Amino acid sequence: MAEKCVSIKAASDQEDDNIDLETSPDMFRYPDGSVKLRNPHIELMDQDILYHLALGSGSHDLVEMFGDVKFVCMGGTPKRMENFAHYIMEEIGYQLPTGTALMDISQYSYRYSMYKVGPVLSVSHGMGIASIGILLHEIIKLMYHAKAKDPVFIRIGTCGGLGLEPGTVVISDDAVDGLGNHFYSVPILGKVVKRPCKFDKKLVRELKAMADPEDPYDTTVGTTMCAEDFYEGQGRCDGAFCDYTEADKMQYLEGLIKSGVKNIEMEAVPFSALTNQAGIRAAIVCVTLLNRIKGDQVCSPKEVINEYQLRPQKLVARYIKRHLQTKGRLSSFEGHGSMAVKSPRRFKLVQQESQTFE
Numbered sequence: 001m002a003e004k005c006v007s008i009k010a011a012s013d014q015e016d017d018n019i020d021l022e023t024s025p026d027m028f029r030y031p032d033g034s035v036k037l038r039n040p041h042i043e044l045m046d047q048d049i050l051y052h053l054a055l056g057s058g059s060h061d062l063v064e065m066f067g068d069v070k071f072v073c074m075g076g077t078p079k080r081m082e083n084f085a086h087y088i089m090e091e092i093g094y095q096l097p098t099g100t101a102l103m104d105i106s107q108y109s110y111r112y113s114m115y116k117v118g119p120v121l122s123v124s125h126g127m128g129i130a131s132i133g134i135l136l137h138e139i140i141k142l143m144y145h146a147k148a149k150d151p152v153f154i155r156i157g158t159c160g161g162l163g164l165e166p167g168t169v170v171i172s173d174d175a176v177d178g179l180g181n182h183f184y185s186v187p188i189l190g191k192v193v194k195r196p197c198k199f200d201k202k203l204v205r206e207l208k209a210m211a212d213p214e215d216p217y218d219t220t221v222g223t224t225m226c227a228e229d230f231y232e233g234q235g236r237c238d239g240a241f242c243d244y245t246e247a248d249k250m251q252y253l254e255g256l257i258k259s260g261v262k263n264i265e266m267e268a269v270p271f272s273a274l275t276n277q278a279g280i281r282a283a284i285v286c287v288t289l290l291n292r293i294k295g296d297q298v299c300s301p302k303e304v305i306n307e308y309q310l311r312p313q314k315l316v317a318r319y320i321k322r323h324l325q326t327k328g329r330l331s332s333f334e335g336h337g338s339m340a341v342k343s344p345r346r347f348k349l350v351q352q353e354s355q356t357f358e
């Protein structure tokens, strides 16, 4: 039996280094907007191998390949991120050179998938804290090596909703872990280091403004709980194990709702904390697959789930288009398909030219 409910602690009661992009921009950025790494060791290394991306600073011309990236979009599955790459290509009118097709830049890592469409990088992150944590370290370093200017990171995900109609889009403005903490606890050299979870407030507002009153679903803003597990960690009663009652579960979920939690997923804490630590503006847009107050099983048909998954993509595509429009860059994309490689010594040649449309 569960003995007590976890309460969400006030963010102001918690450890916080109070350093963020707004208060201390020079800590995070070079004057031209490129990402600074808060790790003195990297600059001293001959080369930096981004092992799980199958890329390296010695083997690839990362500035040539990724220097123009403005939006890093990520989501759990390789298929969703491949679909998003095709979708955003249509939406921004990006044209690949004739006879070429999009390809998975990280295919030889056999871990994550990554597609590039002009200024948009579409990357899969797998499930859970450890998986997205590794990806974020390498993508943040990739942005640093590439000298990308002011990249924005957006997670496009799915989640369980709390008291929301299935199919509702939730933009996270705060993240808490399963104990109600607003920080990411990482054991480092035998000690727990706490990194505050922070989303970019302006980005949250900008994304919310992209919701269309004509959309046949709601788009809302709220706190996201990041669980370490899909089953017991999210208070489900349908895992392989369960030592609490349905009533305990309901009490817990109702308590979360009272403290402002709108949805539950599995990456918000490291995503918000590591992007904040790197001084990168970031947001999460998730669609609710079910209302957890009504059940635990995800039982909507596949076609319904697939349509739900498009909803965060649409919102983010509107945001990207709006941003490019204001910079006068929409419809100016063509012929940026090939990927420069310094030396194919360690990794297979990365290029988009060799595949033809069927």
Ligand SMILES: O=P(O)(O)O[C@H]1O[C@H](CO)[C@@H](O)[C@H]1O
Pocket: 075, 076, 077, 126, 127, 128, 156, 157, 158, 159, 230, 265, 266, 267
């Ligand atoms: O749909 P994505 O974005 O993969 O994320 C959610 O789905 C997975 C669980 O099914 C977790 O990773 C959770 O965060």
Ligand SMILES: O=c1cc[nH]c(=O)[nH]1
Pocket: 158, 159, 160, 161, 230, 234, 264, 265, 266, 289
């Ligand atoms: O309930 C859900 C649905 C999707 N992803 C989660 O983590 N939880």
